[in-house]
Amino acid sequence: MRPAALLVALASALVCIADGADLPSLRIGGVDYVSLEDGASRLGLRLERLVPETTVMLKSGAQPVARLSDHSREIDLKGLRVFLGDPVAIHGGAFYVSRTDFEHRLLPRLRPDLCGPPPRPPHVIAIDPGHGGVDHGAENKALGSMEKTYTLDVSLTLKKLLEAAGYHVVLTRDSDYDLPKPLRSEIANRANADLFISVHFNSLYPNTKTTGAEVLSFPPETQRSTDSWSSGRRTDSLDEDAPINRFDTWNTLLGGMLHRRLVEALRAGDRGEKFEHLAVLHLLKCPGVLVEPAFISSNVEGAELGTAAFRDRIAQALFAGVQDYAEEIRSLQPPEVKAPVVAVPGRTLPERPAGGP
Secondary structure, X not given: OOHHHHHHHHHHHHHXXXXXXXXXXXXXXXXXXXXXXXXXXXXXXXXXXXXXXXXXXXXXXXXXXXXXXXXXXXXXXXXXXXXXXXXXXXEOOEEEEEXXXXXXXXXXXXXXXXXXXXXXXXXXXXXXXXXXXXXXXXXXXXXXXXXXXXXXXXXXXXXXHHHHOOOEEEEXXXXXXXXXXXXXXXXXXXXXXXXXXXXXXXXXXXXXXXXXXXXXXXXXXXXXXXXXXXXOOOOOOOOOOOHHHHHHHHHHHHXXXXXXXXXXXXXXXXXXXXXXXXXXXXXXXXXXXXXXXXXXXXXXXXXXXXXXXXXHHHHHHHHHHHHHHHHHHHHHOOOOOOOOOOOOOOOOOOOOOOOOO
8 A cells, every 4th residue: 555545544544433433333223322431431531320320421520521311312511401313322221322423412512623624714604694585584573573683683793793803704695685595505605605604583482481592403314303303293314415414523513612602691591402404504515503592482582682782792602602613623723734944955054043943
């Protein structure tokens, strides 16, 4: 084998070992699972049984990191509500998580350095203000408010913040008109965007009490939307990868950064990180998520959304999340290799300064 080919093979093998592809599998209900104890070891964490015995905690020293329960897809991950694509399982007295969840949900949040080559650091950012034109989105008729108005306002403020920080920003719409969902991702793809954020606001009308932030990413191949697990719903898993699935790991990293910043800034409740087969994300060729920072249907949050100060807090939180993601991606880039200095016959190289390396 040629040296270059050998290096590529070794690099690929190291990535597989790092991301958990080499962990032993157990087939449960037609899904590949890995031992959580093996996974904890790979993550540099320890596993601690709790009471009741159907619950387990991952810890770093004495610090809690994640709490998981048998038959549940909902976990507590560093204090945030996160949904897995498959339920946790106990087999032979040991806890298991699906391999897909370990590789694409846990690793990116706990050890992104083990996730293989990262995407390029973000420079071009696509912001998608949801709805528009005849598509009003959710409404709060008691308050006379429409989702499309608030998504555009937050997106325009976010654009200013990002541009002031040196990013190039592409808006899928900059005024009150509607766009087909596939066209929104196409705009991002044409701009060669490095990440994509679709801004929306939630509604559970006639429920006017629920509040909180929610972040949605596209499910990995074979996994279902979070809501499809509800009683009476059918599986909506896809048989083939969507273009966005190339970035499953980095969607999780981006979503996690935005999620934490929104929950911390708004303090109105945590609706969690969830999966949904969203048409606006399906064709993306970069990491992307959809955010629902607040409930327009809520009497409380709906009224707060009517204030510029609250919408500015949302934009500031999204901006901080993008900065967190960018910083993490930059930290994962391989070190720059400088070209060696080659001496040219007849030319004198400059002397090193005193005290230099």
